Amino acid sequence: MTHDLLGRHRAVLPDWLALYYEDPIEITHGEGRYVWDAAGNRYLDFFGGILTTMTAHALPEVSKAVGEQAGRLLHSSTLYLNRPMVELAERVAQVSGIPDARVFFTTSGTEANDTALLLATTYRRSNTVLAMRNSYHGRSFSAVGVTGNRGWSPTSLSPLQTLYVHGGVRTRGPYAHLTDREFVAACVDDLTDLLGHTRPPAALIAEPVQGVGGFTSPPDGLYAAFRDVLHERGVLWIADEVQTGWGRTGDHFWGWQAHGRSGPPDIVTFAKGLGNGMSIGGVIARAEIMNCLDANSISTFGGTQVTMAAGLANLTYLLEHDLQGNARRVGGLLIERLRAVAAGVPHVREVRGRGLMIGIELTRPGTDEADPRAASAVLEEARAGGLLIGKGGGHDTSALRIAPPLTLTVAEAEEGAAVLERALRGL
Incomplete structure (x- = not known):
């Protein structure tokens, strides 16, 4: 079904309309900080449709x-x-x-x-x-x-x-x-x-x-x-x-x-x-x-x-619900956790950001040369582990972008960090 939709997508939409992943996914529904694809796989969403699902998926009040x-x-x-x-x-x-x-x-x-x-x-x-x-x-x-x-x-x-x-x-x-x-x-x-x-x-x-x-x-x-x-x-x-x-x-x-x-x-x-x-x-x-x-x-x-x-x-x-305060508290814990992970990964040049807006810049080990291949590899591996993240950067798209909904819990932050740790250490 997804491959059929991908073929139809390519037949009628512009070539420059970017899709994530070698095997793109169709997101069918979400709840809280999680989304599901057409195959029934569940993902922790650390990108929120490019920072757009700000509070939660299917927030009842909205x-x-x-x-x-x-x-x-x-x-x-x-x-x-x-x-x-x-x-x-x-x-x-x-x-x-x-x-x-x-x-x-x-x-x-x-x-x-x-x-x-x-x-x-x-x-x-x-x-x-x-x-x-x-x-x-x-x-x-x-x-x-x-x-x-x-x-x-x-x-x-x-x-x-x-x-x-x-x-x-x-x-x-x-x-x-x-x-x-x-x-x-x-x-x-x-x-x-x-x-x-x-x-x-x-x-x-x-x-x-x-x-x-x-x-x-x-x-x-x-x-x-x-x-x-x-x-x-x-x-x-x-x-x-x-x-x-x-x-x-x-x-x-x-x-x-x-x-x-x-x-x-x-x-x-x-x-x-x-x-x-x-x-x-x-x-x-x-x-x-x-x-x-x-x-x-x-x-x-x-x-x-x-x-x-x-x-x-x-x-x-x-x-x-003071989601700004939650972003400060949970985001602070997440960025420190990711910096601890990055200390043992030669590809990581910098972990930066504040609140729930965190970037991980990847370079070729021992250099300041951007490594877009590594960024793509981590994106794919994170998806395989049940985590959706973004990427960007002015140097050949070599930065991972992490921006979960602002209701993210400490347990979910740890869950996502564990997936990222495995993906980064696999480089």
């Missing part, structure tokens, strides 16, 4: 909210008043940290980043954008134009002039040998020098933790230091929280808060986890920025009632 709303009305567009959209926007604005916040809902993170770029370039009257090396912001024309990861950039054409800045990867590049303080200072000097050679840009767009880039991040405080430089020139700061938002990093509710001494970003984008699988993205910005557009606009599917009901139920569950 399923109930979706079913009840679907029984009343699925959709009306933004041309009509929409109570679930207003209620969720109120909650999102409240937790955003942005003063006088306005919220616009989209259907994806790509669309959210598109909207943020539209707002920033319109507000600043500039099509120049600063972005981070090794970054990823989506698959649309403009989002690809600010993506600093060659593996996810199918074209160099863009409506934007993008200038790439140092700092997103702490342990690679020309500043890797510096202390954290020296690293931040060198990156700020580089940014200041860059700004001296170009017309003032509209914004810096940056992921607090680079997702597709392999869960890399700078020292805490880098983006606050950048913000000081940018603020002097009126340049906006867009925090791409598509993967880092809603408490996943444990220490903070938003990834930007690790860099927050200069205050919140001007614009925050989000998606993935808020809907726990339903298609929700969005943008949060100060009113003066959000309201800068002088043409009509609507969203046909952004803010649709059924997705808003799911998002509201999911966010309520997350806050009431």
Whole structure:
């Protein structure tokens, strides 16, 4: 059955639509932190559909909210008043940290980043954008134009002039040998020098933790230091929280808060986890920025009632059950367990991350040369052991990505770590 579906997939879908595993699997259902494939095999899910199943599979509170709303009305567009959209926007604005916040809902993170770029370039009257090396912001024309990861950039054409800045990867590049303080200072000097050679840009767009880039991040405080430089020139700061938002990093509710001494970003984008699988993205910005557009606009599917009901139920569950705290506690135990495992595996260059957002970078033993073959081998072996993980990285996809639902228990963390230990030691 699965092989038949694979043949049909290849016959009608694009060649560039990636599938995991030499023998791809069809996931048919899930519950809690587990999913089952069409052959009846059970897997502990450490990737959550690319960090999207944020709380749990088949979470009763979300399923109930979706079913009840679907029984009343699925959709009306933004041309009509929409109570679930207003209620969720109120909650999102409240937790955003942005003063006088306005919220616009989209259907994806790509669309959210598109909207943020539209707002920033319109507000600043500039099509120049600063972005981070090794970054990823989506698959649309403009989002690809600010993506600093060659593996996810199918074209160099863009409506934007993008200038790439140092700092997103702490342990690679020309500043890797510096202390954290020296690293931040060198990156700020580089940014200041860059700004001296170009017309003032509209914004810096940056992921607090680079997702597709392999869960890399700078020292805490880098983006606050950048913000000081940018603020002097009126340049906006867009925090791409598509993967880092809603408490996943444990220490903070938003990834930007690790860099927050200069205050919140001007614009925050989000998606993935808020809907726990339903298609929700969005943008949060100060009113003066959000309201800068002088043409009509609507969203046909952004803010649709059924997705808003799911998002509201999911966010309520997350806050009431302190899943940020669980991510901090269980994630801290998991990362230390994985670091202990990695100490005996020559292929592991680094175990990094915070909360339930953990990366394991693999290289050829004794070198800093990426080893995508090893990453693929661990992915396959983990699947054989009943564990689903992801991979990524700006150096030939050599980082394993671990991002379980935020309800993960200590016992499940140990179960997953044991599978990863066997897979890594088998290299």
